Amino acid sequence: MIRSLHRWPGLVALALVTLLALSGAALSVFPAVERIAAPQADQTLTVATLADRIHSVYPGVEQIRRSPSGRITAYWFDQGAPGAAVIDPASGEGVASADPNQTERWLTNLHRSLFLGDGGRLAMAAGAAAMLVLSLSGAVLVARRTGGWRRWFARLHGPLAGRLHVEIARIAVAGLVLSATTALWMTASTFDLLPDGGASPGFPAEVSGETGFAPDRMPTLQQTPVTELRELSFPYPGDTTDVFTLKTDRGTGYLDQGDGTLLAWADLTRWERVSETIYMLHTGQGAAVLGLLLGLMALGVPAMGATGVLIWLGGRRGRTRIRGNQPAGRAETIVLVGSEGGSTWGFAATLRAALARAGQSVHVGPMSGFAPKRYINARRIILLAATYGDGAAPATAKGFLDRLNAADRTPDIPVAVLGFGDRSFPAYCAFAKDVAAAAQAKGWPELLTPGTIDRQSPQDFARWGRALGDALGIDLELSHQPVLPAIDSLTLVSRRDYGAEVQAPTSILRFALPRVSMWQRLRGAGFARFRAGDLIGIVPEGSTLPRLYSLASGRRDGFIEIVVKKHPGGLCSGQLTALEPGDTVAAFLRRNAGFRPGRDRTPLILIGAGTGIGPLAGFVRGNTRGRPIHLFFGMRDPGSDFFYGEEFPGWQDEGRVTRLVTAVSRGARPHYVQDALRDEASQVAELLRDGARVMVCGGRDMAAGVAEALAEILPLAELTPAALKSEGRYVEDVY
Amino acid sequence: MKSLLATLALTTALTLPGVAMARPVTLTTTLNNYGGDGAYLALYVTDASGAYVGSLWMAGGKSKYYEHLDDWYRATGGDKGQINGITGGSVGAGRTLEITLDLADALFDAGYTLHVDAAVEDMRDSPNEVAVPLTSDGAGTPVAGRRYVASLRYDM
Numbered sequence: 043m044i045r046s047l048h049r050w051p052g053l054v055a056l057a058l059v060t061l062l063a064l065s066g067a068a069l070s071v072f073p074a075v076e077r078i079a080a081p082q083a084d085q086t087l088t089v090a091t092l093a094d095r096i097h098s099v100y101p102g103v104e105q106i107r108r109s110p111s112g113r114i115t116a117y118w119f120d121q122g123a124p125g126a127a128v129i130d131p132a133s134g135e136g137v138a139s140a141d142p143n144q145t146e147r148w149l150t151n152l153h154r155s156l157f158l159g160d161g162g163r164l165a166m167a168a169g170a171a172a173m174l175v176l177s178l179s180g181a182v183l184v185a186r187r188t189g190g191w192r193r194w195f196a197r198l199h200g201p202l203a204g205r206l207h208v209e210i211a212r213i214a215v216a217g218l219v220l221s222a223t224t225a226l227w228m229t230a231s232t233f234d235l236l237p238d239g240g241a242s243p244g245f246p247a248e249v250s251g252e253t254g255f256a257p258d259r260m261p262t263l264q265q266t267p268v269t270e271l272r273e274l275s276f277p278y279p280g281d282t283t284d285v286f287t288l289k290t291d292r293g294t295g296y297l298d299q300g301d302g303t304l305l306a307w308a309d310l311t312r313w314e315r316v317s318e319t320i321y322m323l324h325t326g327q328g329a330a331v332l333g334l335l336l337g338l339m340a341l342g343v344p345a346m347g348a349t350g351v352l353i354w355l356g357g358r359r360g361r362t363r364i365r366g367n368q369p370a371g372r373a374e375t376i377v378l379v380g381s382e383g384g385s386t387w388g389f390a391a392t393l394r395a396a397l398a399r400a401g402q403s404v405h406v407g408p409m410s411g412f413a414p415k416r417y418i419n420a421r422r423i424i425l426l427a428a429t430y431g432d433g434a435a436p437a438t439a440k441g442f443l444d445r446l447n448a449a450d451r452t453p454d455i456p457v458a459v460l461g462f463g464d465r466s467f468p469a470y471c472a473f474a475k476d477v478a479a480a481a482q483a484k485g486w487p488e489l490l491t492p493g494t495i496d497r498q499s500p501q502d503f504a505r506w507g508r509a510l511g512d513a514l515g516i517d518l519e520l521s522h523q524p525v526l527p528a529i530d531s532l533t534l535v536s537r538r539d540y541g542a543e544v545q546a547p548t549s550i551l552r553f554a555l556p557r558v559s560m561w562q563r564l565r566g567a568g569f570a571r572f573r574a575g576d577l578i579g580i581v582p583e584g585s586t587l588p589r590l591y592s593l594a595s596g597r598r599d600g601f602i603e604i605v606v607k608k609h610p611g612g613l614c615s616g617q618l619t620a621l622e623p624g625d626t627v628a629a630f631l632r633r634n635a636g637f638r639p640g641r642d643r644t645p646l647i648l649i650g651a652g653t654g655i656g657p658l659a660g661f662v663r664g665n666t667r668g669r670p671i672h673l674f675f676g677m678r679d680p681g682s683d684f685f686y687g688e689e690f691p692g693w694q695d696e697g698r699v700t701r702l703v704t705a706v707s708r709g710a711r712p713h714y715v716q717d718a719l720r721d722e723a724s725q726v727a728e729l730l731r732d733g734a735r736v737m738v739c740g741g742r743d744m745a746a747g748v749a750e751a752l753a754e755i756l757p758l759a760e761l762t763p764a765a766l767k768s769e770g771r772y773v774e775d776v777y
Numbered sequence: 778m779k780s781l782l783a784t785l786a787l788t789t790a791l792t793l794p795g796v797a798m799a800r801p802v803t804l805t806t807t808l809n810n811y812g813g814d815g816a817y818l819a820l821y822v823t824d825a826s827g828a829y830v831g832s833l834w835m836a837g838g839k840s841k842y843y844e845h846l847d848d849w850y851r852a853t854g855g856d857k858g859q860i861n862g863i864t865g866g867s868v869g870a871g872r873t874l875e876i877t878l879d880l881a882d883a884l885f886d887a888g889y890t891l892h893v894d895a896a897v898e899d900m901r902d903s904p905n906e907v908a909v910p911l912t913s914d915g916a917g918t919p920v921a922g923r924r925y926v927a928s929l930r931y932d933m
Contacts, residue, residue: 105902117901124924126901142813142899234840242844333797
């Protein structure tokens with residue numbers, strides 16, 4: 043909801059808002075220039091003295107005005123010819139032209155009305171309203187993204203366009219809200235929608251009838267400092283009924299030209315004061331520095347517009363079209379999708395196509411559109427549910443659980459729930475689990491036990507598809523090809539081989555960085571930006587399904603490195619471990635934001651075995667700032683599969699790794715990495731007390747063993763595994 | 778040409794005894810190129826003693842700016858009822874405003890004066906921009922204003 047409230051005004055009003063922001067930013071310069079250029083009045087100078095000075099230089103003076111910047115302008119007639127000048131208050135002499143600046147006038151008219159009169163004013167007001175909606179909805183989205191209002195300035199992850207968008211937004215949003223709100227107020231004031239009209243004192247019926255009392259002798263003018271002056275109008279020469287009119291920051295009054303008495307006075311109303319303050323805040327007239335700041339913030343708008351469009355286009359590209367979709371009332375199989383980024387729709391499309399090939403009629407829709415009464419011909423319902431953030435419903439499943447829980451009875455049609463998630467996050471498939479639990483609690487018949495798909499694994503999906511086919515009594519082959527990111531060709535630079543002696547041939551493969559286009563760099567797409575711990579997808583020859591490997595290097599290292607173990611009969615690992623320098627593979631990058639060491643200086647406890655050392659070694663290699671890192675590394679035989687054994691001594695000397703603890707599993711006394719952890723229990727506990735972060739990478743069995751060992755150690759630090767996970771201090775990358 | 782049914786007799790104190798006759802009068806106001814935004818103009822009539830009698834036209838739609846037409850504003854207290862139905866847009870620099878009204882015969886050759894107050898954003902306020910006596914002889918003779926009005930002419 044908030045997102046569409048942000049997206050659509052943004053796209054529709056993009057041009058208008060950009061024009062407003064650019065013209066506003068240009069206009070913000072003028073008050074500052076005026077403030078610097080205008081000769082300023084002495085603090086002690088009174089209006090009486092100023093009027094006298096100007097009057098003696100320009101006897102035909104009619105009006106003296108002071109702008110909020112302090113610039114004083116006089117208007118006079120000299121033998122019937124009108125004259126005007128900016129006045130130096132020290133002398134009363136004109137020092138500059140008082141003609142309006144044509145550029146400023148042009149920009150002002152563009153900014154407030156597009157040169158289109160009232161229609162243009164309303165259009166620009168609509169632009170300001172769009173800006174306000176964008177700012178407020180954007181602020182909510184920033185808070186949601188960073189994890190709360192208190193974490194407003196938290197570090198960001200993700201593609202460059204998205205980060206830039208938020209980086210600019212969280213600084214500029216305050217100025218944009220102020221500019222937009224004040225703009226709307228000023229429009230309302232211009233269209234007489236606010237009771238902020240000027241209160242003027244009644245014109246005096248009785249005057250002295252005399253003339254010629256010099257302004258510098260008038261007590262009111264003597265008591266009014268020039269810094270409070272707005273306007274002083276002189277009476278018409280020869281008109282004995284006319285008066286001096288004085289306008290100051292406090293109000294308006296009339297002064298007798300015969301004896302100088304104050305004939306009438308009216309204070310500014312509260313509404314007038316508010317409107318004037320708002321005028322000042324919007325234009326910067328009288329607050330030049332604020333004006334410049336607002337102008338600077340406004341310059342962020344075009345940048346946010348451009349990055350916003352990129353984000354939107356990126357999101358659109360990731361979405362899948364469902365072809366041949368049947369109406370909900372006619373379909374035998376209802377597939378409902380809860381997706382945040384859009385990738386789950388791709389799985390739905392694959393499932394629909396496979397079912398259709400098996401002669402089924404299928405309806406695919408969002409989970410948020412759950413309407414069991416419409417499914418009159420349905421014989422099964424399949425829910426494909428991703429998870430947003432820490433277990434929340436993804437975008438297209440909003441309201442599903444509420445609707446399910448509110449229903450007095452569930453459909454009789456059996457249901458299958460499939461969760462999509464990332465095992466490295468603590469809330470793995472949490473939403474799908476909630477849905478499955480709610481369905482079970484409601485007594486909804488189960489078609490299939492709930493399943494999960496880790497990181498869009500096509501293999502997981504194919505496996506689940508076979509189980510579904512068995513349940514339906516059909517042969518269901520789900521060959522899902524995720525919409526692959528742009529594939530690059532990587533050239534092998536070097537390889538180092540290990541483990542042949544322990545029947546675990548493994549290679550550290552180093553590839554050259556592929557060429558990255560400016561466009562990719564701008565979006566942070568592909569290999570333009572990656573870190574150790576991110577994933578690389580390799581598409582082996584003879585298959586369309588990519589395999590994922592953890593990266594042992596970051597972009598800054600200048601190469602792409604992975605650690606690959608040759609599995610017996612493994613298609614991809616076989617091809618990779620057979621590569622020779624100069625050979626190429628097809629690969630793409632997938633970010634793994636959940637598995638990052640973070641930038642702070644708290645100690646790291648890295649635990650890995652076998653090829654799981656890859657990303658951990660990458661973290662160590664990138665640790666140039668001397669962050670304390672304690673690495674637990676399980677291997678079979680230090681003489682054979684001690685990956686990075688050559689580099690570790692150097693890394694230790696340079697302070698990139700504080701301590702390296704190895705565990706060797708082959709030999710008289712097999713020792714696993716979890717055993718090493720137990721041996722160091724007291725030190726590990728101390729590190730955890732100091733706020734250390736644990737990162738585990740390796741096979742599932744090892745991860746389970748490590749989790750068990752940590753659960754024993756954690757009480758020593760008065761911690762629990764759950765607490766550690768909820769703080770993001772325990773992350774796994776398991777395969 | 779703007780044709781206007783509103784007559785002074787309807788809007789003002791000119792419902793004097795004996796005022797029965799009215800005739801169409803065209804007021805043509807041409808502005809000079811003063812180099813600013815559109816001008817607000819108030820056209821109104823005072824009697825022989827200088828007292829405000831009624832308004833003929835207000836060029837400029839935003840009442841918050843009327844206070845810059847000082848003389849008219851003082852005379853009317855900014856009363857929008859005075860210009861109800863006889864308000865138009867502001868007049869750009871170098872442009873001409875032409876209005877036709879039915880004016881009572883009694884207004885001519887009886888000491889009444891036609892006034893124009895003018896104001897432009899960020900420029901001088903020019904109350905009493907033009908003051909021209911309403912006479913039968915004066916019809917068709919252009920009069921220059923002080924700051925913004927290049928010429929004002931009334932034709933009967």
